[in-house]
Amino acid sequence: MEKESVTVVSDAAVGEADVQTAPPKKRINKAKLQENLWGWAFVALLLIGTTVFVYISFIMSVMLSFSDYDNMSRGTTFWEALGTINRDGFFANYKIMFEEDIMGSGGQQAAVWGTLLTTVIYLIGIPIGMVLSLFFSVLMTRDIKFSGGFRVIYYIPTVSSTVSIALMWANLFGGGGLVENVFGISFIEGATAGWQRAAVLILTVWKGLGGTIVLLVAGLNGVNESHVEAADIDGANAWQIFWRIKMPQIYPTIFYVIVTSVIGGMQIYAEPALIFGDWGSTEAGKNVQVTPFVGYIYGTYNADGDRAYASALGIVLAIIIFALTLIQFALDSKKEK
């Protein structure tokens, strides 16, 4: 179909090209040139910003990860350090992630993989939140009054400041706090790692619910009404209508939510850091089981000042997030087949 139209047009295009070689070309070019110039002018700042603060920063981060620049190397400036290579070899900072620490103080390997596992465990909140928000958004799209009001109320935790929410959580779920009094479960002080992680999971699900609900309600409202009616007339029940008619139509929204929340979830930092303290700030803070990967990056930098190693960890995080996103898109394209 497309090829056909191209062949038809190509004849006309040849004719047009002949005409365009005539004088008018110059005038068009002037307008064209102006549009070109203005186009570049309008995108210039964004382009510079993206280049400097993302791409060049990323390249610097990669270069830094091969160096051994830390707080100790006071003599060398950052710019000098960029070109250097770690005296233990090019990939020294990456190698330690896979080696047990010789000094026997916990070991980098245990910390890297432990914090990564913790981050992945925190991702469990995504499917839980997805199911809950699907449930609530289906209820909200029923023909009831105040559904808009409910949507606003459910969105309140999402807009609230993470710092305030996390500190409140630490008190609410903390030792002797309300949750322990009501449910008899100790979540934070003296609790097992499982319950401590559960406290963070509940927090992230609670905080993220509103945003997902708003997106899903928008998706459900956009479902083609005539399809639903047709299914209803054919005798499908509400359950079937939901799974067969509505679900495929809101699938893009669900996919969008999952992709963005996996990317965001891998970068979780503030909630665990505020509830359990920074990695490395105290001895108790060196808890692999509650500190997420970003907490480890920040902690390594903050406590040890090892900028090169922290950059290497950052690059690993970027690769993991990129891989996860690719996998999700691959699964998505497979499903469409």
Next chain:
Amino acid sequence: MTEVINQNIPSEAGETQELNKFQKALQAFCGWFGYGIYGRNSSKKRKKIFFDIITYIILLAGAFTMVYPLWWMFAASFATNDMVLLETVWWPSSTVSEVFSAFYNYSESFTVLDRMWNVELSLLRSILNTLIYSLVPVTIGVIVSAAAAFAFAKLDFKGKNFVFFYCLAAIMVPFPSIMIAQYCFYDSLNWVDGPLAMIIPGCFGAILTAFFIRQYLYGLPTAIIEAAKIDGAGYWRIFWTFIIPLAKPAIMAQFILSFMGSWNNFLAPQLFVRANEWKPLTIAVSEISSSGKINPQPITMAASVIAIVPILVLFAIFQKTIIGSIMMTGSKE
């Protein structure tokens, strides 16, 4: 009666010839509410009312879960000490107002921070810093992004697609993986001792903001721009007099979203702001709490309330715009 039912469900016909009393009652019960195939005396209206009531109950329970912790935080900020705070359910058993003035914890959170930071009026200062960090870069950044969005959506220039995808690919780089390099970079420019590291990068706009404004501009007719061009208006004038007012809903939405993002930002200022007098509110609140829990927790809760109230007020005023813009970002993939 049973025969009719058996006809309806042939698969079960073999094993359950006679339904016992309980099953019959259950069927009648479900049927009355219009559920299932058994209800011959069911009505759609009754079914709807029944499920509406259930819906309201669930939604109210959910709404309670959403709001209660915030109420608890507010109530706890009036507690006298840690013990009272922990036992608080609806309202602390003894509030500071019985001993001191009602807002003792709030005033205390100011003085505590002053002592910690050696900065006068430190909490007010941090609120001002937060305002600077959220207003200046966000305002400039959104306008810069809108300009880029205008070029992406309505202008035709060489390399447009390349620039667009080049910028869009930047969202694949997560902030934590470049933050250390950025810190060293800003440090070498002497930005981290002042506010500049929090202000300048934001002024260059954000590709996601530009992306959503571009999506919005696509939906607008091009005729008005063509008409303006014929009338001799330059691109700059077209942008300021036509595009900004036309794309105002999208620009406002992105402004509010970025503003709230900056207001709640925690990791970046923790890294990029070294001087106490330039730290924003989120850092102030987290340092009042501090992992060692030096200060009484009611004071922390008071500081948390201070941090959360402006954003909730903003949300209350602009909730339609905010919810609408979130919906917009989702549906436009």
